[in-house]
Amino acid sequence: MDAQLLSDDLADQIVTTARTATGDSLRSVTYFTRSDFEQLYLREDLERDADLDTFVGHEWRGFRDTSNAYQSSELGEYRFTVRAFTNGYLLRVTGDRRGVLITTDGLQMQSYEEVADAIEKMLAEDPTSE
Incomplete structure (x- = not known):
């Protein structure tokens, strides 16, 4: 991951949108492309060894x-996928x-739909898309 995959503004916008829709x-x-990825946010109580x-x-x-x-x-x-795991979604x-991959603790389905809609829109409007 040598080069920055997306602008700081878009990265901040994605994290802020996810944080607003999902809270704590x-x-x-x-964020990921076909050949690379960049972790934009990791909650402080989680391990960094994934x-x-x-x-x-x-x-x-x-x-x-x-x-x-x-x-x-x-x-x-097809629009988005939600997967359920033992320790989160x-x-x-x-x-x-x-x-974009977002992991959360449990939420209502409407919250996932809201964040998915917003992320889809951001990615579609980003002028730096590949």
């Missing part, structure tokens, strides 16, 4: 697989070239 439930925020390289790789492949599998679904276009908002 926010655990982490990671294998983000493998984690992001799985989520990128998961996005591709999900997008391909549901291309012609009557449910409509993961929200993946991904586009063709980049995305």
